[in-house]
Amino acid sequence: MLSSKIVKHLNQLQEKKYRREFGEYIVEGFKGVGEALDHAEVVMVVVEGNRRGEIEIASCIHKAEAQGIPVEFCGRKDIGNIKTTDTFPGILAVVDIPECHLEDIADGPIIVLENIKDPGNLGTIIRTADWFGITNIMVSENSVDHYNPKVVRSTMGSIFRSKIYRSHHIRTECEELKNKFGYSVTSLDIEGAPLPAKITNTERMIFLFGSESHGLSPELEAVVDVRYTIPGKGKAESLNLAISAAILMSRL
Amino acid sequence: MLSSKIVKHLNQLQEKKYRREFGEYIVEGFKGVGEALDHAEVVMVVVEGNRRGEIEIASCIHKAEAQGIPVEFCGRKDIGNIKTTDTFPGILAVVDIPECHLEDIADGPIIVLENIKDPGNLGTIIRTADWFGITNIMVSENSVDHYNPKVVRSTMGSIFRSKIYRSHHIRTECEELKNKFGYSVTSLDIEGAPLPAKITNTERMIFLFGSESHGLSPELEAVVDVRYTIPGKGKAESLNLAISAAILMSRL
Numbered sequence: 001m002l003s004s005k006i007v008k009h010l011n012q013l014q015e016k017k018y019r020r021e022f023g024e025y026i027v028e029g030f031k032g033v034g035e036a037l038d039h040a041e042v043v044m045v046v047v048e049g050n051r052r053g054e055i056e057i058a059s060c061i062h063k064a065e066a067q068g069i070p071v072e073f074c075g076r077k078d079i080g081n082i083k084t085t086d087t088f089p090g091i092l093a094v095v096d097i098p099e100c101h102l103e104d105i106a107d108g109p110i111i112v113l114e115n116i117k118d119p120g121n122l123g124t125i126i127r128t129a130d131w132f133g134i135t136n137i138m139v140s141e142n143s144v145d146h147y148n149p150k151v152v153r154s155t156m157g158s159i160f161r162s163k164i165y166r167s168h169h170i171r172t173e174c175e176e177l178k179n180k181f182g183y184s185v186t187s188l189d190i191e192g193a194p195l196p197a198k199i200t201n202t203e204r205m206i207f208l209f210g211s212e213s214h215g216l217s218p219e220l221e222a223v224v225d226v227r228y229t230i231p232g233k234g235k236a237e238s239l240n241l242a243i244s245a246a247i248l249m250s251r252l
Numbered sequence: 253m254l255s256s257k258i259v260k261h262l263n264q265l266q267e268k269k270y271r272r273e274f275g276e277y278i279v280e281g282f283k284g285v286g287e288a289l290d291h292a293e294v295v296m297v298v299v300e301g302n303r304r305g306e307i308e309i310a311s312c313i314h315k316a317e318a319q320g321i322p323v324e325f326c327g328r329k330d331i332g333n334i335k336t337t338d339t340f341p342g343i344l345a346v347v348d349i350p351e352c353h354l355e356d357i358a359d360g361p362i363i364v365l366e367n368i369k370d371p372g373n374l375g376t377i378i379r380t381a382d383w384f385g386i387t388n389i390m391v392s393e394n395s396v397d398h399y400n401p402k403v404v405r406s407t408m409g410s411i412f413r414s415k416i417y418r419s420h421h422i423r424t425e426c427e428e429l430k431n432k433f434g435y436s437v438t439s440l441d442i443e444g445a446p447l448p449a450k451i452t453n454t455e456r457m458i459f460l461f462g463s464e465s466h467g468l469s470p471e472l473e474a475v476v477d478v479r480y481t482i483p484g485k486g487k488a489e490s491l492n493l494a495i496s497a498a499i500l501m502s503r504l
Binding site: 120124127129130132133134135154156157158161197198232233234236238240242246247250 | 376380382384386387409450486487488489498499502
């Protein structure tokens with residue numbers, strides 16, 4: 001049985017304002033929890049009591065205990081009270097949100113995302129960036145919270161390896177990266193030059209992506225130095241945002 | 253007011269077995285309905301009565317009437333009874349499933365998909381293929397139905413421009429494409445050669461993608477001629493399926 005205080009806390013962490021207040025977020029499922037235990041600061045692990053014997057869950061419990069992290073067991077009744085993305089995944093963890101400043105991400109190529117609304121898109125972009133070795137990410141204030149459980153899940157563990165800076169004023173901060181750190185800004189645009197097979201010297205490059213439905217805001221358009229387009233042959237009106245971003249990243 | 257017969261029919265089309273029985277599927281929203289009216293055989297359009305004046309919806313009504321397609325108006329009560337993916341989108345259409353045989357897709361590069369479970373992935377792959385001018389698609393019987401409303405929605409209209417063949421026995425049919433039509437089979441595999449910047453002479457190539465969680469079945473592995481891998485630098489375990497497929501398609 002969980003205390004009602006813990007249940008309340010877990011449910012609060014479904015909401016962005018409480019995630020900010022407590023500086024914590026939730027990771028669901030043994031895969032995510034296992035990676036969090038390896039790569040992040042885990043505050044607490046919550047396990048469905050009658051699944052504690054399952055090999056992947058037992059392994060997480062073992063890892064947590066070895067690090068002195070509290071493990072709480074919950075019963076069927078608790079599960080009915082805990083909000084999760086889908087059905088209760090057998091195990092979840094409360095994880096500390098790491099601090100990240102603008103300077104922290106200014107060490108190599110940066111993905112900058114403005115006004116991204118779909119959690120799956122944001123998570124997939126973080127995962128794809130990690131695959132291609134890009135771990136510096138800036139997310140605009142008006143995007144979906146990157147510690148939203150659906151985003152966390154779709155990063156498939158990459159969120160623990162990325163430095164993600166939540167922007168306060170994205171245009172000013174892009175300009176700061178340009179002026180203070182020598183970055184240039186590249187974006188995708190239907191009127192850009194064809195995307196080359198290989199983009200080189202990316203150490204001081206920002207790759208900027210705008211909203212799924214409206215693209216970049218005019219305010220951000222103004223900081224772009226280079227525009228590329230992904231040449232298409234068919235009649236589709238556009239590509240999905242995460243797809244466009246991935247095709248670009250695969251050329252770096 | 254809709255007749256109870258129409259409401260029942262619309263709700264049945266949420267299920268694969270009835271889509272097959274009637275040879276029809278549902279397209280939701282003015283964007284999809286508009287494209288269906290341009291590119292597909294629309295059987296009926298259903299409009300939320302008090303939204304008939306909205307410009308995009310009025311334009312669909314006009315198009316439908318010009319083609320002699322019945323337009324039904326529904327009230328608030330009907331809407332409560334009609335199942336849709338999210339809230340009722342103001343307009344939907346019932347569309348004929350076109351016939352598609354194996355021979356129909358054997359005229360250029362083919363995307364073959366085995367055991368795809370996520371509707372968003374399947375829809376996004378169809379949309380991306382359309383962007384790159386690939387309209388021949390084969391989907392294994394054990395994949396999510398490509399006329400599932402969530403798939404249809406995430407194709408963003410590309411489903412109307414693609415030839416999609418539902419496979420009965422995917423291995424036999426891949427072999428038939430190889431032996432009878434001279435195709436070769438390329439797949440992505442962690443142990444393949446690095447994906448080249450450009451794949452040429454694709455007219456008789458099959459690009460084969462397996463399930464999100466298990467990759468290709470051993471049965472299908474056996475028909476693969478060429479294996480590529482998407483080189484990664486980070487620690488992510490894998491790429492999302494639709495992302496991998498898109499990166500490959502962007503090289504054709």
